[in-house]
Amino acid sequence: AQSVTQPDIHITVSEGASLELRCNYSYGATPYLFWYVQSPGQGLQLLLKYFSGDTLVQGIKGFEAEFKRSQSSFNLRKPSVHWSDAAEYFCAVRSSNTGNQFYFGTGTSLTVIP
Amino acid sequence: DGGITQSPKYLFRKEGQNVTLSCEQNLNHDAMYWYRQDPGQGLRLIYYSQIVNDFQKGDIAEGYSVSREKKESFPLTVTSAQKNPTAFYLCASSTAGLPHFGDGTRLSIL
Numbered sequence: 680a681q682s683v684t685q686p687d688i689h690i691t692v693s694e695g696a697s698l699e700l701r702c703n704y705s706y707g708a709t710p711y712l713f714w715y716v717q718s719p720g721q722g723l724q725l726l727l728k729y730f731s732g733d734t735l736v737q738g739i740k741g742f743e744a745e746f747k748r749s750q751s752s753f754n755l756r757k758p759s760v761h762w763s764d765a766a767e768y769f770c771a772v773r774s775s776n777t778g779n780q781f782y783f784g785t786g787t788s789l790t791v792i793p
Numbered sequence: 794d795g796g797i798t799q800s801p802k803y804l805f806r807k808e809g810q811n812v813t814l815s816c817e818q819n820l821n822h823d824a825m826y827w828y829r830q831d832p833g834q835g836l837r838l839i840y841y842s843q844i845v846n847d848f849q850k851g852d853i854a855e856g857y858s859v860s861r862e863k864k865e866s867f868p869l870t871v872t873s874a875q876k877n878p879t880a881f882y883l884c885a886s887s888t889a890g891l892p893h894f895g896d897g898t899r900l901s902i903l
Contacts (some may be wrong), residue, residue: 688833711890722799722883722894730890769835773890779824779843780851781885783893785835 683772685784692760693792700755702770711773712753713781714744716766721767727739729753740764765791796820799884801872806871806878807903812871814898816884823888825867829853830897836873839882842867871900878902 692698704710711730715723727738734746744755753770758763770784797818806812818825824843828836838851842861856875862866867886872876881899885892 685835696846713892715894720881720897720899722797723885725891725893728891771892779887779890780841781826781887782838783828783836783891785833 682727683770683782683784685768685770685787687787688785689788689790691790691792694762695759695773698755698757698760698764698789700768700770700789702753702755702784703751704753704770704772704782705751706772706774709748712744712746713771713773714738714753714755715769715779716740716743717769717786726755726768759774760791762793765789797884797886797893797895799882799898802896802898804898804900805903806900809873811870811872812900814871814882814900815882816867816869816895817865818867818886818893819865820886820888820893821864822886823864824886825861825868826887826892827851827857827859827869828883828885830883837885837887839869840847 684703711727714726717723726742727736729736729746737743742757767786767788769786771781773781800815806829826841837853839857840859842848860871883897884895
């Protein structure tokens with residue numbers, strides 16, 4: 680069965696520091712991978728996606744993610760975090776062999792210290 | 794502007810009542826989804842529909858029902874059989890493998 684693991688439930692970083700949020704997936708074929716951000720009480724906003732091609736993808740708000748097939752990972756990075764980045768982050772994978780369902784990780788909550 | 798509209802934003806239910814959450818999209822997407830979000834559990838799939846007049850159960854369909862009579866609409870009914878309905882509910886639609894989300898409905902029990 681497909682699954683997505685975000686091992687870090689909560690991360691705290693100082694403003695201006697670098698950030699890496701981890702995501703591992705379990706999926707047989709080449710997956711479609713996504714990172715979303717959610718502010719409290721809001722829906723999910725797409726940060727970036729990987730379908731194929733260059734394994735380093737750039738997203739909005741200065742975020743990037745790297746697809747590593749050998750490690751089944753799709754970690755999200757940002758070189759310098761801003762206070763406005765504090766939110767919940769979700770990694771997701773799309774399955775093509777179960778009706779194109781999307782599977783989400785349990786999320787990582789990011790706190791930014793001034 | 795194109796998008797997904799969920800209404801209402803907040804909904805309260807009395808014990809034993811059914812309630813229906815609305816989801817409308819004007820993106821011309823074929824696929825639509827309902828997710829339930831609880832703290833620390835991420836998003837769990839309730840139902841999804843790939844095309845009009847067809848839908849499939851997700852991982853936690855018990856106590857819920859849906860219909861897909863129109864491409865634009867995918868309402869979710871939370872029935873009295875759902876014993877723990879308090880949660881944040883998110884609707885999504887997708888095309889070309891990219892899901893778009895509404896702003897959610899928060900359901901609470903009185």
